[in-house]
Amino acid sequence: MPANQFYNVLVTGGAGFIGSHLCERFVREGYNVICVDNFITGTEKNIDQLLTFPNFKFLRHDMTQPLDLEKFQELSLFQIKFKGLHEIYHLACPTSPKHSNSVPVETLLANSHGTYNALEVARRYGSKFLLASTAAVYGDLLPGMTRFKEDYLGYVDALGPRACYNEGKRFAETMTEYYRRYHSVDVKIARIFKTYGPRMKMNDGRLIPDYIMHALENEQIVVHGDPDTFVSSFLYITDLIDALIKMMASKESGPFNVGHNVIYRIHDVAQLIIKLAESSSTVTIAEAYPNLDKLGGPDISLIKEKLGWFPLIDVEEGMKKAIDFMQSQHGVINV
Numbered sequence: 001m002p003a004n005q006f007y008n009v010l011v012t013g014g015a016g017f018i019g020s021h022l023c024e025r026f027v028r029e030g031y032n033v034i035c036v037d038n039f040i041t042g043t044e045k046n047i048d049q050l051l052t053f054p055n056f057k058f059l060r061h062d063m064t065q066p067l068d069l070e071k072f073q074e075l076s077l078f079q080i081k082f083k084g085l086h087e088i089y090h091l092a093c094p095t096s097p098k099h100s101n102s103v104p105v106e107t108l109l110a111n112s113h114g115t116y117n118a119l120e121v122a123r124r125y126g127s128k129f130l131l132a133s134t135a136a137v138y139g140d141l142l143p144g145m146t147r148f149k150e151d152y153l154g155y156v157d158a159l160g161p162r163a164c165y166n167e168g169k170r171f172a173e174t175m176t177e178y179y180r181r182y183h184s185v186d187v188k189i190a191r192i193f194k195t196y197g198p199r200m201k202m203n204d205g206r207l208i209p210d211y212i213m214h215a216l217e218n219e220q221i222v223v224h225g226d227p228d229t230f231v232s233s234f235l236y237i238t239d240l241i242d243a244l245i246k247m248m249a250s251k252e253s254g255p256f257n258v259g260h261n262v263i264y265r266i267h268d269v270a271q272l273i274i275k276l277a278e279s280s281s282t283v284t285i286a287e288a289y290p291n292l293d294k295l296g297g298p299d300i301s302l303i304k305e306k307l308g309w310f311p312l313i314d315v316e317e318g319m320k321k322a323i324d325f326m327q328s329q330h331g332v333i334n335v
């Protein structure tokens with residue numbers, strides 16, 4: 001990516017957890033950043049610190065509707081008509097399992113109409129396009145498997161409790177791939193595994209913020225799942241951002257698994273959080289949630305081989321940073 005102010009980047013879902021970190025990285029490196037969000041799950045608070053930068057523009061827009069960038073006066077400085085739009089990171093989608101219950105149709109539409117509208121913008125400007133897909137496209141592991149590899153076709157229930165997200169993302173991947181085949185859009189698909197860090201919402205039902213919040217309140221942490229088989233990997237946000245940027249800069253389309261190669265028992269992670277937060281919480285075990293896919297970890301050998309990317313932050317270092325951030329926000333509204 002050339003380092004100059006004539007390079008225009010669009011981030012859909014830019015006011016969310018991952019999107020706000022991407023926007024921040026680009027703004028600080030001097031690129032022109034257009035952040036699109038409808039705040040269905042994101043918050044203005046995530047991008048507050050960017051609003052004063054002249055190379056950052058926020059558009060409140062629902063990606064399920066067509067996006068005509070040339071209609072927005074506030075983008076005139078970026079001269080999109082003449083200079084074009086170089087990269088699109090398409091992240092707009094309600095993400096936590098809680099959202100799959102509260103906004104399922106919006107989730108389906110973000111992945112279908114939203115992805116279509118974002119790809120149409122890419123087609124119009126010849127932009128490179130990255131889809132933030134998910135490990136959820138794999139669904140469950142088959143017996144005997146511990147890691148997901150990109151060539152695993154998945155075991156997904158089209159009518160399951162989280163189908164709007166899992167199937168929605170599978171559809172989004174298919175549409176993205178067809179824009180590569182039929183419209184020659186330079187696309188990339190990142191299958192993101194569980195990622196954590198500052199700016200995750202505290203109360204949206206995701207595992208890490210939930211455990212940290214309970215630890216900070218010295219409340220019991222409830223691990224829903226068998227402690228021996230309930231495992232996952234945890235990627236720190238800066239490692240994810242590095243991977244997405246590397247993917248965009250490469251000639252590869254993927255799909256690539258983007259996650260941490262080390263798999264932890266969730267029970268151990270809960271204990272680690274208690275230790276790092278110096279909390280008096282205890283851990284109890286309860287039945288697994290029905291809408292939680294069986295967890296596992298990624299095989300990241302492909303992205304390592306093709307792009308030379310691998311995670312640098314281990315879970316202890318990353319959790320400490322996430323806990324410090326949430327501690328500083330504790331009591332501040334972030335729901």
Ligand code: NAD
Pocket residue numbers: 012013014015016017018019036037038039040041042043061062063064090091092093094095096109110114132133134135191192193194195196
């Ligand atoms: P998030 O909920 O914090 O951010 C998503 C953002 O998209 C929010 O700001 C939301 O308001 C916005 N949005 C949703 N629908 C929209 C629409 N129709 N128009 C405009 N904006 C819309 O989630 P996140 O954790 O930042 O995830 C970002 C992307 O990465 C998502 O596509 C998600 O599926 C993917 N992903 C995340 C993880 C993770 O661990 N966080 C794992 C796998 C995949």
